[in-house]
Structure formats: structure tokens, C-alpha cells
Amino acid sequence: MSKSLLLSLETSSPVCSVALHRVADGSLVGQSELRLDKSHSTHLTILIEQLLANTGHQLADLAAVAVSDGPGSYTGLRIGGAAAKGLCFALDIPLIAVSTLQALTAQVAAGTARPESWLYCPMLDARRTEVYAALYMPDGQEVLAPTPLLLDADTLAEQLAHHSVLFFGHGAAKFQALLGEQPNAGFLAGIEPSAISVGQLGVAAFHRQQFQDVAYYEPFYLKEVYTTTPKVK
Template sequence: MSTLILSLETSSPVCSVALHRDGSLVGQSELRLEKSHSSHLSLLVNQLLENSQCTLQDLSAVAVSDGPGSYTGLRIGAAAAKGLCYALDVPLIAVGTLPAMAAQVAAYTADAENVLFCPMLDARRMEVYSALYRADGTEVLAPAPLILEADTLAEQLAHHRLLFFGNGAAKFEPFVAGNLNAGFLRGIEPSAIAVGTLAQAAFTRQDFRDVAYYEPFYLKEVYTTTPKVRS
């Protein structure tokens, strides 16, 4: 029986959706517009399904980018995915943002088996959300908030070639200037296509999330402040 998975990626300023049938890409759509997720995500989904000559009732599962990333973006994606799964009675799949980015880059990297892949998402100031992966998806360092300093990842860089990418990688580049084991890629953003690729394997394993209780992987607590009362 054919498997049709809709994937949502809302962890970054890019709002991205993709459709995969049996692991092969059917179509994708994205919008690079700040703070557009809440108003445009459902439109992108409907347009993608229509252009692909599919309907919501054809879906076998919905996959969503699990984080880390933008708190607001992740909540919007999770709410949309949970709503679709509940209404359609299909499974919910959560795919980590960082391993999806690593898989996306590894697929197009020469000699990938000899490289460690290091996605970096901007977490403001001199901090990023980051992890390390091998080309086959094996996790070398688990996702964590990482303070960027001169000795950050020094041990790994001493023994391996590392490829850095994502919207936080540029902040790290000055610290490793001249290190031949450090490479940087520009313009790599989280993509629903990569989410959908990993979602197919999760679907085969029946690695599903509880629709009622699922929450994204924020990685850090969200801090809010109370507005000061004017005297």
C-alpha cells in the first residue's frame, strides 16, 4: 500500500511544506517571509496538495520538524500537525531539526563518510543550537545549546573534518579561521524535504508520537518577562 506523508518545517523564518510518496518527493513549497507561518502554513499545505492532485484524505501520516528552533514557529507547526492528525486519524511523526539538516547536507557532500556534519541554529548572542552527526545519521554529539568560543569543538576539529552550516554557523567561523578541518556552507536552511525523507524511515518503524501530548523539542526553557508598570 502506498504511503503519502505531508511534512511541515516551521522551526526557522522559512515556512516549508513537502509531500513524499513512498519516500520519493512529490512536491514542495516554501515561503521566505518573516512571521508568516501562522497566516500562510495552511495555504501552503492546501496549494501543495492541490498541485500534486492529492487530498488530505490521501495522507498516511503528518511529519513535523521537532526542533530546536524558533519557539513560536515550532508551536505553530506542532499545532497544525496535531490538528491534521486528529482530524484525519493518521499518525504524527516528529523529526529533529538538526539531524534533518545534517542528512540534507550529507546527501550532497563528496567523501561524506569522512566528514562530521555540524548544523548550527542561531540562539542569539554567541550561542547556537548544535549537534554532530556522521553521514549515516549516527549521532556523535547530542543536540545542545553551545557557547561559541575559541576552544569550542576543539577536540573534534583536531581529529576530524567538520562541515558547519545553518544560520548560526557564520558566528563560529572567525574562531576557526585557518583551521583546515573546518568547512562552512552558506544558505543552508531547515527544509520540509529533509523532514519528509527521515519521516519515511520513522513511518516504517512505526515511530509515532502521541497526538494529545506531543510537544516540540525546544531544548531550552522559554523565558518571559512581565512588563514594567509605569508610574
Template sequence: MSTLILSLETSSPVCSIALHRDGQLVGQSELRLEKSHSSHLSLLIQQLLDNTNTTLQDLAAVAVSDGPGSYTGLRIGGAAAKGLCYALDIPLIAVGTLPALAQQVADYTAQAEDVLFCPMLDARRMEVYSALYAHDGREVLAPAPLILDSETLVEQLAHHRLLFFGNGAAKFAPLVNSTNAGFLAGIEPSAIAVGTLAYQAYQRQDFRDVAYYEPFYLKEVHTTTPKVRT
């Protein structure tokens, strides 16, 4: 029996979904509209299922981008994934946004074994969410918030070729003075990469508790109470 996994990537302004069967891409859909996740995610899912002649009942699991990333986007994706898994009684798989982003670049990088991959997601001002990965997905530096300056990752750059990408990498480029640094533009989180890693997680039976799952925000979320007008 084949394994059909629906993957949701809502950690960035791009609303991305993908469908994989036994780890092979069946179909994908993306919407690049600001704040479109809540109003369009369910419609994108149904359209993708219709276009691939599949139904919700065919799904073996739902995977979701786990974060870090947009707080609102992660909440929407997590809620949708949990709702589907609960209603269909199927497993929930969470895939880290940073390792998925690194894997989608590593898959298309020549001599990838000689490179360390550094996804950077914008966390406002001169801060990013980042990590380091080898070409095979091995974690070299764990995900963490980084304050960017001329000393950031200087030790790693002294000994390795590093490839930087993601929507936070551009503000790091002017600070780097190393021939070991490379930068890629236009790389955004994709549900395709989430689905690829999700199938591996499915084979390991690495599932999350549907009732208690929360996204990996990396930093504590601060909320404020609106001021009461007098």
C-alpha cells in the first residue's frame, strides 16, 4: 500500500502545499500573497487533491513546517494540520523549517559534500533564525537566533565553505569578508522539501501528539494588550 502525505508550509509569506506518494512528488501548489494563509489554505488543499485525483481519505499522514518563522503563519499551518489529522485519525509529522530549507538547496548544489548550508530566516532588525547543516542533513549547529555582525560565524567561515540563503541572508552579505562565503537569492521555504523529509520521518514513525503539538517558535512570543482609549 502506498503512503500519501500532504505537506503544509506556512512559515513564510508563501503559502505552499505539496502531495508526495512514497516520497515522490505528486503535486504542488503555492500562493504568494501577503496574509493569504488563513483564507486560502483550505482551498489550496482541496484543489490539489482534486487535481491529483485523490481525497482526504487517501492520506496516510499530514506534515507541517514546524518553524521557526512567522508566528501567525505557523499557528495557521499547525491548526490546519492538527484538524486534518484529528478528523482523519492519521499521524501528524512536524518538519523543521531550517533543515527543510537547507535540504532543498543541498539537493541542487554541485559538490554539496564540500559545503555547509546556512539557512537564514529574517527575525527583524539585524537578527535571523539560523542553523548549519551538512549536505546529508546532519545538524552542525543547532537552530538559534543570531545577531548579525562581522564576527558572526567567523570561526566556521575560517575552515569551511558556507552557503547562505533565505530571506535573512541578504542583510548578512555586506558584513562578511570571506572567500568561503556564498549567497543565494530567491530561496524560500517550500512544502516540497517538507514532504521529502516527512516521508523519512514517516518511515521512522516519528509522529507528534495531535492534541498537544505546538510549533517550534525558537523565541518566546511576546504579545501586548491594546491600549484602551479614553
């Protein structure tokens, strides 16, 4: 049974999530998550070890690792990317990068009645009135590439004039407050990124052999990271 599983990691949000899928048929073997802010650096490795132990597997059973690629939390993405690269180096297995926004869309579309009726707009909070967002068809086809959006009442007005758009993710509430009444807009609350959807897309990428260069892989941060230098006292 060696090399039969794909491990997926989702660390782009405050939820730290890991999952195992069978690469042969994409079936879910198990998943574990921790909804504890800033827990990724101390708990990600523990979650992986516990998930493998609880499902009766070991690291030698992994055929590949899929990681949530971003956008999202800079620190979270960096931790997930480093863990994925370390495992792939040590086990000599492929690394797969899965768009965080595309995985979130797949997660929502799978549970939506008449999914073909909507365009899907995942929104992740980027602080103040900004979000990381994209637009997808129900099958995951990209309509608007992931981008930082400054929100106001006219954001995505052209798309909303011609399509029903479903908004979700922890940045969507900010847009709902600004948008007001809009008959073509739907909003879902409580949707968080999950390693399960990362793994589902990761299995498909595995069969297409869409792998990253482990040595040079960097997460898709989307924006430059701004740091400040502490003032000298």
C-alpha cells in the first residue's frame, strides 16, 4: 500500500487543516483541523502525525503533498509551504500547489443547489476595505484571476449587472455591508478554506502531473509583504 496517498495542507487562514486522499480514486481517507488562531507553526506537524496514526498510515505511504498556494495569510502560507517542501524533500515525492481561492470555490460549488446558476466569488480578508478575490465558473474555470480588490458599493458592478454572483469567505461580510440590496448577489457565511478541497484538486493535478519545483517553490502571496523597522529607543 506504499505511495498510495496524497497529503493536503491548508494554512492560508486561521484554520489549520490537513487531509488524506487516495490518489487512485480521490476518496477521502481522513481529515483533521484546528480552529485556533496562530496555531500553524506549533500544531501543523502534530496534526499530520496524528492524522497518519489515526488512519493507520505512515509517511512512507505518501505519493505527493498538496499545499494551499494562496493568496491568504503570509505567515500561514509560509509555514504550510515550508512544511510541504520539507516532506517532499525528505520523501522524494512531488509537490502540488493548489489555488486557495479555486479550492474554496470547489468546496462551495459542490454543496450548492443548481451550481450552474452562479458565478463564484471567494473573498479573503486583506485588511481594511481590501480583499483577495477571484471569479470562477462552477467547473472552476477562471473568469477573473485572483487579485487584490478595494471594496466599495460599485465593486464588480459590471458582473453583478449580468450574472448572479455568490460571495463567500471571511472577506465577504465586508462587501455585503458596503453593497446593500443587490438582487444578483448571494452571500454565504461561515465558509473557511479546507484541506479536503485542496486534496480533491490536488489529486486531479497529480494525475495531470502538474508538479512544482520543490527547491524553488514559493507560495502565491499576491501582494508584496510590508514590514517595518522597529524604532531605536
